[in-house]
Amino acid sequence: MVTTITRAWEVAAAVPDPELPMLTLADLGVLAEVEERDGELTAWLTPTYSGCPAIAEMAADVAARLHTAGFPTARVRLRLDPPWSSDRISAEGRRKLAEAGIAPPTRGGSPTPGGLLALGPTRLAVSCPQCGSTDTEELSRFGSTACKSLWRCRSCREPFDRIKEI
Amino acid sequence: MTDDHVYLSLAEAGPEPDGEARWAYGTGFADPLLGVDAELPAGVDGADLAAYCLMLGDDALVLAQRLIQWVTRAPELEEEVALANLGLDLLGQARRLLTRAGQADGSGRDEDQLAYWREESAYRNVRLVELENGDFAQCVARLLLFATAREELYRRLASFADPVLAAVAALGVKELAYHREYAESWVLRLGDGTAYSRERMQAALDALWPWLDELFTPHEVELRLGVDPSALRAPVLERLAAVLGEATLSVPQTLPRAFVNGRGGRHGVHTEALGPMLAELQVVARAHPGATW
Numbered sequence: 001m002v003t004t005i006t007r008a009w010e011v012a013a014a015v016p017d018p019e020l021p022m023l024t025l026a027d028l029g030v031l032a033e034v035e036e037r038d039g040e041l042t043a044w045l046t047p048t049y050s051g052c053p054a055i056a057e058m059a060a061d062v063a064a065r066l067h068t069a070g071f072p073t074a075r076v077r078l079r080l081d082p083p084w085s086s087d088r089i090s091a092e093g094r095r096k097l098a099e100a101g102i103a104p105p106t107r108g109g110s111p112t113p114g115g116l117l118a119l120g121p122t123r124l125a126v127s128c129p130q131c132g133s134t135d136t137e138e139l140s141r142f143g144s145t146a147c148k149s150l151w152r153c154r155s156c157r158e159p160f161d162r163i164k165e166i
Numbered sequence: 167m168t169d170d171h172v173y174l175s176l177a178e179a180g181p182e183p184d185g186e187a188r189w190a191y192g193t194g195f196a197d198p199l200l201g202v203d204a205e206l207p208a209g210v211d212g213a214d215l216a217a218y219c220l221m222l223g224d225d226a227l228v229l230a231q232r233l234i235q236w237v238t239r240a241p242e243l244e245e246e247v248a249l250a251n252l253g254l255d256l257l258g259q260a261r262r263l264l265t266r267a268g269q270a271d272g273s274g275r276d277e278d279q280l281a282y283w284r285e286e287s288a289y290r291n292v293r294l295v296e297l298e299n300g301d302f303a304q305c306v307a308r309l310l311l312f313a314t315a316r317e318e319l320y321r322r323l324a325s326f327a328d329p330v331l332a333a334v335a336a337l338g339v340k341e342l343a344y345h346r347e348y349a350e351s352w353v354l355r356l357g358d359g360t361a362y363s364r365e366r367m368q369a370a371l372d373a374l375w376p377w378l379d380e381l382f383t384p385h386e387v388e389l390r391l392g393v394d395p396s397a398l399r400a401p402v403l404e405r406l407a408a409v410l411g412e413a414t415l416s417v418p419q420t421l422p423r424a425f426v427n428g429r430g431g432r433h434g435v436h437t438e439a440l441g442p443m444l445a446e447l448q449v450v451a452r453a454h455p456g457a458t459w
Contacts (some may be wrong), residue, residue: 051258077201080333111343142248
């Protein structure tokens with residue numbers, strides 16, 4: 001039996017991310033839960049970075065999709081705890097990112113991979129999403145959106161984005 | 167959805183309530199704590215929590231504004247993008263903290279009312295974050311001091327009694343780790359670079375170091391909430407000494423900048439740099455009160 005929650009989850013889960021439209025909010029781990037309490041349907045979203053402006057669009061898109069899919073009173077609420085982490089990006093999401101030429105983050109990685117007391121650059125083994133070579137280098141830890149860094153492949157010479165660990 | 171054109175895929179995303187396809191960040195999302203439980207936890211005084219959220223929120227807002235002033239002025243395009251990203255993180259933290267302050271004090275003031283309609287003397291940021299930008303060495307020196315201290319503070323606040331402040335801190339500690347690493351990498355490059363870059367980097371640290379201690383000076387609100395910032399002094403100074411040592415720079419031996427009758431930024435007593443910066447930050451909102459776009 002397809003329950004209301006399952007159907008509503010499927011609707012909300014299919015909403016694309018505004019900045020990475022190859023991913024859905026479920027792939028990205030932003031859709032935390034869809035629940036029904038006292039007849040009221042709520043979709044809970046967990047924002048990525050504190051300043052990411054896309055959360056406004058995500059909330060509006062999820063509400064609009066749910067309203068047109070037969071849940072006219074559905075609400076969208078933010079859940080800040082536990083905080084979003086790049087580990088929440090699903091295996092499917094990682095595959096889609098790589099297909100789109102964006103290197104996915106390492107699972108269990110941290111913003112300070114060398115530990116708190118490491119000073120100086122820490123080398124990460126990052127594969128080029130175009131040619132697969134690991135002969136890559138970070139050009140800048142900050143890129144086109146809050147969640148990305150900018151890399152270059154020294155084998156195929158292509159630049160590429162990478163989702164950072166957080 | 168595999169469309170690789172973001173605007174097309176958004177236009178495809180279905181009918182919007184207003185009947186128009188949305189293609190860029192729109193309006194209608196006034197609340198950065200949308201649907202987050204606003205209830206105050208037992209045992210936390212609302213006025214104190216609001217005052218503390220303003221302190222931390224103003225630190226983040228004012229430094230975000232200073233960082234964003236580097237856009238079009240940074241030495242390299244990558245640094246401009248980096249500084250804008252750091253500012254964006256801080257702005258996001260500030261929005262939640264200011265919104266929380268307006269909830270906790272019962273005034274119902276939203277983030278915009280707090281950011282745009284308070285005078286200089288109502289701002290509660292430490293003076294370090296409001297100082298003029300100076301040169302790029304001063305930019306990274308200030309970031310180093312602020313991010314090292316704020317990361318340490320957020321790590322502790324992640325278990326604070328108020329769930330909203332705790333959540334801001336739990337995410338913020340990871341963002342601040344990136345900020346600190348960025349600052350450290352530049353302090354290392356400039357300090358352990360040429361004789362001239364080392365001289366400029368040392369001069370920047372010497373200029374900003376006297377303002378560091380304010381981050382460790384407790385305000386009565388902090389003491390009542392059990393978040394004494396003087397506990398940060400030792401671990402932060404230890405970390406900074408390690409970075410400066412690696413960068414062949416000296417730890418400045420300057421005395422902390424004095425308060426005015428015991429009052430500093432946390433009490434609304436600021437340097438002359440804050441007023442003009444706020445004028446720039448607030449002018450559009452004040453020229454067009456209530457405008458939305």
